[in-house]
Amino acid sequence: xxxxxxxxxxxxxxxxxxxxxxxxxxxxxxxxxxxxxxxxxxxxxxxxxxxxxxxxxxxxxxxxxxxxxxxxxxxxxxxxxxxxxxxxxxxxxxxxxxxxxxxxxxxxxxxxxxxxxxxxxxxxxxxxxxxxxxxxxxxxxxxxxxxxxxxxxxxxxxxxxxxxxxxxxxxxxxxxxxxxxxxxxxxxxxxxxxxxxxxxxxxxxxxxxxxxxxxxxxxxxxxxxxxxxxxxxxxxxxxxxxxxxxxxx
Numbered sequence: 001x002x003x004x005x006x007x008x009x010x011x012x013x014x015x016x017x018x019x020x021x022x023x024x025x026x027x028x029x030x031x032x033x034x035x036x037x038x039x040x041x042x043x044x045x046x047x048x049x050x051x052x053x054x055x056x057x058x059x060x061x062x063x064x065x066x067x068x069x070x071x072x073x074x075x076x077x078x079x080x081x082x083x084x085x086x087x088x089x090x091x092x093x094x095x096x097x098x099x100x101x102x103x104x105x106x107x108x109x110x111x112x113x114x115x116x117x118x119x120x121x122x123x124x125x126x127x128x129x130x131x132x133x134x135x136x137x138x139x140x141x142x143x144x145x146x147x148x149x150x151x152x153x154x155x156x157x158x159x160x161x162x163x164x165x166x167x168x169x170x171x172x173x174x175x176x177x178x179x180x181x182x183x184x185x186x187x188x189x190x191x192x193x194x195x196x197x198x199x200x201x202x203x204x205x206x207x208x209x210x211x212x213x214x215x216x217x218x219x220x221x222x223x224x225x226x227x228x229x230x231x232x233x234x235x236x237x238x239x240x241x242x243x244x245x246x247x248x249x
Contacts, residue, residue, distance in 0.1 A: 017044070017089060080141050081139070082137055111214035129246050138155070144180060166207045167182065
């Protein structure tokens with residue numbers, strides 16, 4: 001797993017991002033995730049870091065594949081999956097975000113009667129993924145322009161799934177683009193879907209449920225099913241960094 005921490009391409013400014021992640025009030029984030037299925041991590045990346053990550057999109061040496069959404073019915077726009085070794089900033093931030101979210105993930109599984117528990121380190125979790133044949137990295141960079149959107153979906157890539165993921169907005173709303181809101185929907189048993197629109201500023205991130213989360217009802221906990229997407233971009237260009245903690249088969 002040492003390859004995930006190597007530097008590839010031009011260095012990205014990353015001296016303070018790990019400290020910012022560790023300084024987050026993860027108990028408050030956990031309460032927001034329990035209540036809404038999502039939580040905003042404000043000011044996670046600086047404007048300089050956002051621009052540096054977005055600029056990677058033009059250099060295919062950083063990526064293992066490119067997906068044009070319209071070809072697969074996913075929406076409009078495109079995205080690229082990073083290859084190992086990840087760029088330094090992404091390699092640094094992925095394990096510390098995992099550490100902050102791990103307790104929520106384990107607590108959710110316990111509440112939903114799921115036996116799976118997640119190890120203390122992201123490296124140990126990736127070893128579990130790789131032993132099952134899930135060896136391809138899943139962090140991705142998404143690019144949208146006017147008229148593009150991302151249909152509601154779930155990022156499930158194999159047997160082993162970490163139940164939370166993070167998306168970081170790299171562009172500045174109102175200046176770089178308009179429209180393009182992050183949208184989360186929650187389907188509760190025998191009820192209509194509940195939508196949640198999450199406003200983000202440049203450098204903000206949203207942590208959210210990949211698939212299921214527990215909700216407390218009158219007869220105990222039950223599972224609700226979540227999907228996420230992006231509404232139509234009305235003008236300009238929008239870039240997003242997606243950090244998924246399980247690797248792909």
